[in-house]
Amino acid sequence: MSRRPTARKNEAFVVNSVSRVFGAGHTAVHALRGVDLDIPESELVVLLGPSGSGKSTLLNILGGLDRPSEGTVHFFDRDLTAMSDVELTHYRRHDVGFVFQFYNLMPSLTARENVELVTEIADDPMSSGEALALVGLEERTDHFPAQLSGGEQQRVAIARAIAKRPTVVFCDEPTGALDSQTGQAVLRVLQDVNEETGATILIVTHAAATAAMADRVIDFADGQIRDVRINEHKVSAEEIEW
Amino acid sequence: MLSPLDRKLLRDLWRVKGQATAIAAVIALGVMLLVMMDGLVNSLQETKDTYYERHRLADVFAPVKRAPDRVLDDLKAIPGVSAVVGRVNGAALIDLPAQEVPIRAQVVSLPRSGDPILNGYRLAEGRRIDSDRDNEVLLLKAFADARGLSPGDDLTATINGARRIYTIAGLAQSPEFVYTTPPGELAPDDARFAVLWMNKPALEALYDLDGAFNEAILALGRGAKLPAVLGQADRILRGYGGTGAYGLEDQVSNRFLSEEITSLRASSRGVPPIFLGVAAFLLNIVVSRMIQSERSQIGLLKAFGYGSAAVSAHYLKFILVIAVGGAVAGCLLGILAGVNVAGFYQTYYKFPFLLFRVDPAAFLVGILVSVAAASAGGIFVLRGVFVLAPATAMRPPVPADYSRSAGVVRALGRWLDQPSRMIARRLIRQPGKSVTAVLSIAAGMALSVAMLTLMSGFDRTVRVNFSLVDRSDVTVTFAEPLSRKAVHELQSIKGVVEVEPFRDVDVVLRNGLHAHRGAISGRVAEPRLNRAIDDGTNTIFLRRDGLILSEALAETLHIEPGETLTVEVREGRRPILRLPVIGVTEAFIGAPAYLQLDALNRVLGEPNRVSGSYLRTDSIYNDHIYRELKNSPAIAGVSLTDDTRASLRKLLDTGAGAMRYIMAAIAAIITFGIVYNSARIAFAEREQELASLRVMGFTRGEAAFVLLGELAVITFLALPIGSGLGYYLSHAVAAGFSTDLYRIPVMFDPASYGSAIIAVLIAAFLSGWVVKRDVDHLDMVAALKSRD
Incomplete structure (x- = not known):
């Protein structure tokens, strides 16, 4: 059974027989068991699955935070699995944006400065103002995280992730800590980013409804991909039923 | 369970x-x-x-010139006195074949039979003196050990001018000689001072004291009043040339x-x-x-x-x-x-x-x-x-609110990149934490500064004493004050380049109720070989018209310049003098009272007397000079400046000095512990932020900068504060080490501060290296999943 839908565009990621085992011997945990997957560029992809299904492990490997125990991962023509730590750092620095469930903002920096933290080390970033405008926070640029709501903090995190003009943005449960309305707004921002910058966006979530806004939905269970669906009728974030 | x-x-x-x-x-x-x-x-x-x-x-x-044994009964009758012994106590010179310089010794009599009633000894080796043999001696164990002498060996000694060969019967230790220094020196040197014990009759014969004694020693019963006993003993012994009884505290x-x-x-x-x-x-x-x-x-x-x-x-x-x-x-x-x-x-x-x-x-x-x-x-x-x-x-804790620090950082902000802003804001946002971190490192550093300053104070004392104060090669002391002729005789020895006479007179200084038993140092008007200097290493100019006291002594006596001091001279005709105090100076070492030599002799009514001389010598003639000195009966002692320096050095490096090294080591370890803990805590508190930075593509070095930068700022802030605290702490510690009459010099010593700073920097560097390793091994995934 082929899990590979026909590729119309360039593949951003090509994942070949990737396994990830934590620990060894009888305590070993198989988080991923031989995953094969292609992700075309500029798509908004949602990885669905229950806790422990391996979706976050895959996201970490694609994001250069972890390495597979077996198999290869290519990012365009570059082999992530063959990269040194320095090269992985370089990859995260220039090609990748991250958004986390708990935002992970620097509390000691303002919204603008949190974004500048990244733009200072990027090659061709947008301005911090531009990035914050993209997420609708142009009015709150000089506020510290402590002065922002959870949704606003997550939007700053998204602005920080996209300001470097990344090729791909990884979001691990981006709405997990937010109420539904705020969650919707955050997803809307991700959708806008995808449309306006053309960045590939991978969202890991266990909220199945999110799938409605994706180009592609990947279902995870027990460390394997159960299904890959192309969503022909994707809806805007506001229309998602929670 | x-x-x-x-x-x-x-x-x-x-x-x-x-x-x-x-x-x-x-x-x-x-x-x-x-x-x-x-x-x-x-x-x-x-x-x-x-x-x-x-x-x-x-x-x-109670030393006397000569008192018949029957006087002991009078002493015994003093209320409060429980036991009295009359003994012979004199000076001797020991002549060892391998030693050019004669060795000074004290010789003390023992009863012909039985244990001494007072001032007993512990026989460490050998046997007691045979009551019939006048040529047997007990020798101080420390000296015997230092010189490799054992019971049965012979020993040549000159006692009261008579040179004889004695046999060492045994080696002894005594509570009277727990700490022995060569006369006139501060530091002990086992090899250069000896004590001999002999049968009383034998020693009586040598000193021509048959049926008499030259020192009475008294034990007091419970409740006896020392000043009263001293007064009565002095009255009883006045007629026998008593030079003043003193208590154990002055022994x-x-x-x-x-x-x-x-x-x-x-x-x-x-x-x-x-x-x-x-x-x-x-x-x-x-x-x-x-x-x-x-x-x-x-x-x-x-x-x-x-x-x-x-x-x-x-x-x-x-x-x-x-x-x-x-x-x-x-x-x-x-x-x-x-x-x-x-x-x-x-x-x-x-x-x-x-x-x-x-x-x-x-x-x-x-x-x-x-x-x-x-x-x-x-x-x-x-x-x-x-x-x-x-x-x-x-x-998950609400993010700490950094808005209060916004203004300050914005003011500096123009020049700061974001990581530097993170450092600056953390420091400003949590002033309590920053201040305690700075203060704790500063406190540790202050300990190091204090201990190092103290040690360098000691070192400087030795250095200055032997370069600025004492520039002589040999110090000669006479058995009793001699005329200036003795100085000329020393001058005439081949190889002696320069002679500078001095006179030290044993006195009790009194100002009302306050008294100090010590000496007046009589020095020539323009000394060259042994100068009096103050703690700023300036020469103290001695004057004819009055005493110059060290500050410590002036405080003990509660006296100020312009006032007059009662001086009880404890030798010669024992006059009681009234001398004006004309100056007080912070003495470099000890607690001296200075007067010009000529003026001292004039007030004593003993013109041209000297009690010793400092010599500068030509070293190629040293053997010849020592031989000449050894053969001169008038000379009670010869000490070489090199020997004195070596024993003082040894005293400061080992023994009591060891304590200072231990404390300095402890101070260094505490400083390190503090710096290390500060770094560990900073890392623990910032683990998640650092992981986020790594995830965003910051290199290990860039992420570590946020942490190490903060440690560096705290460390650098701690350095000047630690130096300031250290300055005060060194005074506190020095005061802790000082006694009434001996002051530990505290001087600003840049090297001590430099060493303490280097120690803190090394501690910071090592601690930084340890946490840098932790940053390198950060588990980015785990750190991001955890919520605090």
């Missing part, structure tokens, strides 16, 4: 083992110092008391020993609390920050239904294990170090045994202070956490 909470406790301790060890070590060192010094003081005091009592050391010493060996114990007691009360205080301060900070980081776990425990008391007990146990563990280790280390340092003391203070005992109160104080400091740090934070509802404590 351990409860789950106790198992958590053990695992938590294991998790923070590095930090817990560092905290425990700091406590252990503070307690160790307390226990060691307390043990040392107790041991020396008890050993001294026991030794004195066992061998019946006299309470009063040379006892005086050195007592001063050492006094000084040790002062430092044991003054110095360990400073160390323990710094350790307690640090402990408080570290514990409070450790508890703070347990916030969500505390919330969880409370959510499970554990009460505040149970949770507090859990964390107090955590603190107590570290504090008590450190304190107990400190007690054991203190005993170990105490026994060893006491052993050092035995090389200078010749006790036949040493009783090492620590006052249990010292253990208790050490443990209680540690536990109190640790608990205070913990309880304060626990209270803050308990105020929170369990749910609030468990929720």
